[in-house]
Amino acid sequence: xxxxxxxxxxxxxxxxxxxxxxxxxxxxxxxxxxxxxxxxxxxxxxxxxxxxxxxxxxxxxxxxxxxxxxxxxxxxxxxxxxxxxxxxxxxxxxxxxxxxxxxxxxxxxxxxxxxxxxxxxxxxxxxxxxxxxxxxxxxxxxxxxxxxxxxxxxxxxxxxxxxxxxxxxxxxxxxxxxxxxxxxxxxxxxxxxxxxxxxxxxxxxxxxxxxxxxxxxxxxxxxxxxxxxxxxxxxxxxxxxxxxxxxxxxxxxxxxxxxxxxxxxxxxxxxxxxxxxxxxxxxxxxxxxxxxxxxxxxxxxxxxxxxxxxxxxxxxxxxxxxxxxxxxxxxxxxxxxxxxxxxxxxxxxxxxx
Numbered sequence: 001x002x003x004x005x006x007x008x009x010x011x012x013x014x015x016x017x018x019x020x021x022x023x024x025x026x027x028x029x030x031x032x033x034x035x036x037x038x039x040x041x042x043x044x045x046x047x048x049x050x051x052x053x054x055x056x057x058x059x060x061x062x063x064x065x066x067x068x069x070x071x072x073x074x075x076x077x078x079x080x081x082x083x084x085x086x087x088x089x090x091x092x093x094x095x096x097x098x099x100x101x102x103x104x105x106x107x108x109x110x111x112x113x114x115x116x117x118x119x120x121x122x123x124x125x126x127x128x129x130x131x132x133x134x135x136x137x138x139x140x141x142x143x144x145x146x147x148x149x150x151x152x153x154x155x156x157x158x159x160x161x162x163x164x165x166x167x168x169x170x171x172x173x174x175x176x177x178x179x180x181x182x183x184x185x186x187x188x189x190x191x192x193x194x195x196x197x198x199x200x201x202x203x204x205x206x207x208x209x210x211x212x213x214x215x216x217x218x219x220x221x222x223x224x225x226x227x228x229x230x231x232x233x234x235x236x237x238x239x240x241x242x243x244x245x246x247x248x249x250x251x252x253x254x255x256x257x258x259x260x261x262x263x264x265x266x267x268x269x270x271x272x273x274x275x276x277x278x279x280x281x282x283x284x285x286x287x288x289x290x291x292x293x294x295x296x297x298x299x300x301x302x303x304x305x306x307x308x309x310x311x312x313x314x315x316x317x318x319x320x321x322x323x324x325x326x327x328x329x330x331x332x333x334x335x336x337x338x339x340x341x342x343x344x345x346x347x348x349x350x351x352x353x
Contacts, residue, residue: 020049021299022070023105024063024080028055030210030242032266032288033081036106039292040079047296049303060087067091071098077299079119081105084153089114101302104321105295108155111317116302118314118323119295121286123156127163129330130263133282134235135171137261144234145177146222147185148243149203151210155316157239158199160265164237165194180230181222182206208243215243219250223257231256238262241271244280252279267331267340273351275333285329285339294324 023040025033037053044051052070056063060083067078071094078095080102082088089112092102096114104118134145145168150157169192171177179185184201188194194202208215215238223231234257238244244264251260264271265284274280301308313320331339340346 018050019052019070019073019075020303021051021077021079021296022067022073022075023051023053024066024070024078025053025055025105026081026083027058029057031268031270032241035268035288036081036292039288040296043292043296047300049300056083058083060084060091063088064091064094067095071095071100075100077101077103077302079103079105079295079299080109081107082109085110085155086153101299103295103298103302104316106156106291108314108316108321110155113319115316115319115321117298117308117310118316118321119291119298119326120314120323121291121326121328123159124163124166126265126284126286126328127160127165128167129163129284129328130160130237130265130282131164131167133263133330134237134261135167135176137281138171138176138235141175143177144180144226144230144232145172146181146219146234146236146247147179147202147206148208148215148218148236148238148247149206150208150239150243152200152203152207154210157203157207158196160239161199161203162194165199166192168237177235178230180226180234208239208246210240210243212242212246216246216250219247223250223254228256231258233259234261236260236262238264240264241266241268241280241283244283245271245274248274248279267345269346269350272331272336272340272346275331275336276351276353278333282330282332285331285345287326287329287343287345289345290326294326298324 054066063083078100088109093114102116104115109115149161172189182205238247241264244262248262251257261281267283267285271280271283310322312323312325314323
């Protein structure tokens, strides 16, 4: 009798704690990922599916532990944004062996066949948009250009840089821009299409590791080494909003810098305030509501046993991964209300005008 009751309790425990969709995000320390968590919970609250969201806090080891924990709760679909695109391969292979469908979210997991789908924004176009903004605001010749990038472990960092370089390189070659802080980029300034290895050499010099602290320190070091002629009006390729704010703070404190144009992405609240105040020039708005909706809709199809044919695919080094790709928008001080307030993404009261 006791064994029978114990068996019932075990079944009840599994039923109570069973999770349909497991979501693993990189860190709670960046506002972008907290936004995603909120949007995921909003998107799933009116469905019959249960969800659990876990954060890896910048650790591939913790990421694996998170997936193991979700597998123990019986997830059927894993939505994961990898901390390290290559290290995550083993983690999702473990999930795949357990019969779980894997959706790589925002960042592509590399060198594994265990990824079923990729839900993303057009990361190359994000870089192009950042590059175009800098080109559109440059006049004359010899404009100082400071390059910064994301983490070497993140495939998106390469895609962002690829897009930006595609736009900036012709203007570097014709003398509109002069690269200040990367000797590797200077060596390659006459080459429009870079190999991954060539990009890696540049990114290794200018990486921020997606860290505010690293970005600020690197910017300050660059400015300390820079000549007075490397300052004045400067142009800064910053990979995302967090690093853009940190870099902008460093440049703003240098008296020899009279004006700067700095890029960003993610439309974080703090950066929107910076844009309103004239401290950051632009951000690439990637509407997380759309990305989350795409991921959740895909997850629900997979839970019903339906496979989708997608119009795009990405090469992760082991297979062409079917992809669902969302559009992006450039936000500046001139259109911030129209794009972010009128659309309901943020409230007017979220900012000081």
